[in-house]
Amino acid sequence: EESEESEEETTDSERSERRERVIVKTVVHDNSKRFEEKLQQMRETAEMANQSYKEQLAVKERALIDLRKIIEKKMGEVRIVEKIEVVKEVMRERDESIEKEIEELRREKARLDRLVRDLELSNRRLFEQSSKGSLSEIREITTQTEPVSMIREDTFGDEGDQMSRIRGDLEDHSFAESRPSVTMKGVTDEDEILRERLDKAENDLRRTIARLEFEKNSSKKEIGKLRNANKELLRACEEIKRVAMEEVRERMSGRGGETGRSVDDRLSLAREEADGLRKTIERLKKTIETMKKEYDEKKRQQSGGRVQVEQWHERKRLEETIDKQRKEIKRLVTRDEAAENELEKRNKRIFDLENIEKTRIRSVTQMETQLRTIRREKSAVTIEQVESSELRSKIRLLEEQLMSVRMELNDMRIRNSRLIAERKEEKIEKEKKKVEKEKLESHKLKEKESEKNVKSMEKKEVNELKHKLRETQKSHSETKETLSRIEKAYKELIERHTMIVTRLEKESKPVSGIALLNDKLQAKELEIRHLKSRISELEKGKERTL
Incomplete structure (x- = not known):
């Protein structure tokens, strides 16, 4: 503090001496x-x-x-x-x-x-x-050698x-x-x-x-x-x-x-x-x-x-x-x-x-x-619907054929009954002829000829019945073949249906047409059962005729 006071005193003294010595001039910057x-x-x-x-x-x-x-x-x-x-x-x-x-x-x-x-x-x-x-x-003021003030360098x-x-x-x-005491002029x-x-x-x-x-x-x-x-x-x-x-x-x-x-x-x-x-x-x-x-x-x-x-x-x-x-x-x-x-x-x-x-x-x-899979499934469902409609039409045709075969069988039964009645009548007539043989000796030749004619007629009718029976057997075999084809198509449909169902279950995205397809397959199965029952009835009728 003493050194600072001494420095301040020296600076003050220097300033006072400088101010006494300096002639101030106005500087315009x-x-x-x-x-x-x-x-x-x-x-x-x-x-x-x-x-x-x-x-x-x-x-x-x-x-x-x-x-x-x-x-x-x-x-x-x-x-x-x-x-x-x-x-x-x-x-x-x-x-x-x-x-x-x-x-x-x-x-x-x-x-x-x-x-x-x-x-x-x-x-x-x-x-x-x-x-x-x-x-x-x-x-104008007198100049002097000293500067106005020391400009600090920083x-x-x-x-x-x-x-x-x-x-x-x-x-x-x-x-x-x-300061008024300086030596400034004017x-x-x-x-x-x-x-x-x-x-x-x-x-x-x-x-x-x-x-x-x-x-x-x-x-x-x-x-x-x-x-x-x-x-x-x-x-x-x-x-x-x-x-x-x-x-x-x-x-x-x-x-x-x-x-x-x-x-x-x-x-x-x-x-x-x-x-x-x-x-x-x-x-x-x-x-x-x-x-x-x-x-x-x-x-x-x-x-x-x-x-x-x-x-x-x-x-x-x-x-x-x-x-x-x-x-x-x-x-x-x-x-x-x-x-x-x-x-x-x-x-x-x-x-x-x-x-x-x-x-x-x-x-x-x-x-x-x-979308592509759904479209493919939709197309497959439509194809199956078309196939099912074709199968229905085939089943209708088979039903019509069965009806025609049944009608023919009924006709054959009627003919057989007629032939049986005619044979009975012929037997009765033979017995009468035997009784009246003595009376009708003159007519033997004629009777023999008539018998021959009757036998030939019977043989012809039997042959015709056998031919019709073979035709019925042939139609029966054809119906069996069509039934086997239908069963095969039905199995293929079932396999395809199971594949579609499993694939849809894997993808966890059910399609609305699957339920409809199930119903159609069940209906088709019922129709096939009904057709089998009809075929079995036809076979029984054939056995009865034989």
Whole structure:
């Protein structure tokens, strides 16, 4: 503490001696050039931002026009109307949002133009004020070899430290001017007015710089928001395009690779842009290193002498450029990171969409196979129905044949009964003839001839009956063969039915026609049993006739 007090006493004594020796002169710092440079830089950045926004809007409009053309061209080939309506609704909503964003960008451009005009007007007013004050109010004052105050040498700092240093120099300057005991010549009321005006101009300059910095930060934030909105719009456009292309990709022949190529092209462009950003970052880093080296070299060269006002301006300019380069590097680094994150998200999204597409294709193929199996089963059921109808017609024909055979058998029974009655009558007549043999000796020859004729007639009738019996046996064998064929077809139908039932049970998907097929098979089985019973009755009737 004692050392600090001693140092303060020495500094106070040195200051008092210096103030007694120094003849103060008024120094006017003309910051109009720097202010104009800042305005020019802000104007250039605003113009670049506007140009980039215009280019982005033009690219978006072209992409939207191309996308609309592609979608309108391929909408005619898409058969699902609901999906087309959904895509059109999404496109309409996206178009409305894009138009809103374009309107906001236009309003932002107009606001930035107004801001640039206001800055130009303020710059012009400040330049006029400084020129008027420097020409009309500043009087020639004797110079001296000593500087106004020692300008502190510091490292790179922010603009707040620079303003505090300027404020300290001005306070030292005003404090040096406020002493009435110095040997200043010709100090009048005009000098007081000049100092007040200079202070006022300095305060106005500080406020203007602060306002400009605030507006600059706010414009940067708004530009960041607009860029984010722009990215969202680009992502939305790409998403719409991807959805539309995926919807029509399966139904279009030879056009399935366009979306993949477009996505690959976008990814390659994004990678190239990221590489370009990395190269610019490296270049800016190299320029900063060279500027640091130049600054250190100048600092070493100027360490022996006293720092002049022009050198101070040069150093400030270098610091400002270095700060700008640092900010630019930070912005580029953040932009590079955002681009890499966007690429990773896009790759992940593409991978997820490919997986979804594969699962959807698998589900579609499964559904198609199921539909094919159901159609085959339906065709098999229809074939079985046709076969069952044919079997029914055959059974009807067999029934008709059996009815005809039965009628013939009845006729044969009637004939047999007649023949039996005739034989009985013949026996009776023979007995009568034997009794009356003696009486009818004269008629023996005639009777013998009649007997021969009767026998021949009987033989003929018996032969006819045997022939008819053979025909009935032949028809019976034919009916047996048809019955065996029907039984074979019935067995095949049962086997096919069991196969269909087992397959459907395995697939756990019952068909409504299976129950109907079961009923038909049961009815057919009953008909076959009835036919067997009829055939057995025919056989019994044949045995009785024999």
